[in-house]
Amino acid sequence: MAVFTVDFGHCLSGGDTGAGGNGYREENLTRLIGNLVIIGLRNYGHTVHAIQLDYANSVAESLNYRVNRILAINPTQSISIHINAGGGTGVEVWGDNLCKDMCNRICSNISNQFDMDNRGFKNGCEDLALVGLYGSSSIPALLVECFFIDSLADCNKLNIQKYADCIVAGILNQAVEKNNTIIEEGVKFNMKNVVVFTREFEGDGLIAQMWASALPEGIAVNNYKKIDYSKVENVYAVGGNIGTYTGYLKPENFVAGGADRWATLRNFQAKIGK
Ligand SMILES: [Zn+2]
Known part of the structure; x- marks a missing residue:
């Protein structure tokens, strides 16, 4: 059995709150999706630690807390959940090459289930603290940008359980069934x-x-x-x-x-x- 950390991305108040749009707040949605991801992984017998910080003075303080918690737990796989913003649409997953296939599975699951753009895998080792983990090369880490909170088209498709299912199915590389939705992992080729x-x-x-x-x-x-x-x-x-x-x-x-x-x-x- 594996050990996972699931990071909820942002604080509820202070210097590191998330993005907003269409009546939604990122830090609320990431908690809702993240908690269902935790339940989903535990249903398969895995150990899961939530990385949750409700207040920080600054982004740096928030990131320090998250990364240090993950390094202390030393999970099999680190997962961070975010909602994108800035004028786009669809899903993208940042990660390191250790979990590139997992990132692509999550991307294709969400893209297929929500019929939205698949922006694909992006290597975040240099740009994102929650992927690079301050230079730790031994812990595979990924960061899901589930959709764009400032896209009305994306928000109109919002389904918290389905996002969690897509992420869990992508992590475990197997189908999961919740909400009468069967998520396939999409491995189909000659x-x-x-x-x-x-x-x-x-x-x-x-x-x-x-x-x-x-x-x-x-x-x-x-x-x-x-x-x-x-x-x-x-x-x-x-x-x-x-x-x-x-x-x-x-x-x-x-x-x-x-x-x-x-x-x-x-x-x-x-x-x-x-
Ligand atoms: Zn974010």
């Missing part, structure tokens, strides 16, 4: 070598990533239920039981899960003869 696995934050995912990196055009995919295997040339799998996956999976391409990650790793080494 694939050459796909290594599937079932537990992203345990050893199986790491082994799958290693295996995929050694295969031509290899990718590792956690959400094995969403793959159209008829479009995959070769399917591989790590962990669980072979029957978990797909009829397209050949026994010679399956690494059985061991009693722990080291046993699985030994099974993997035996399979590939290294």
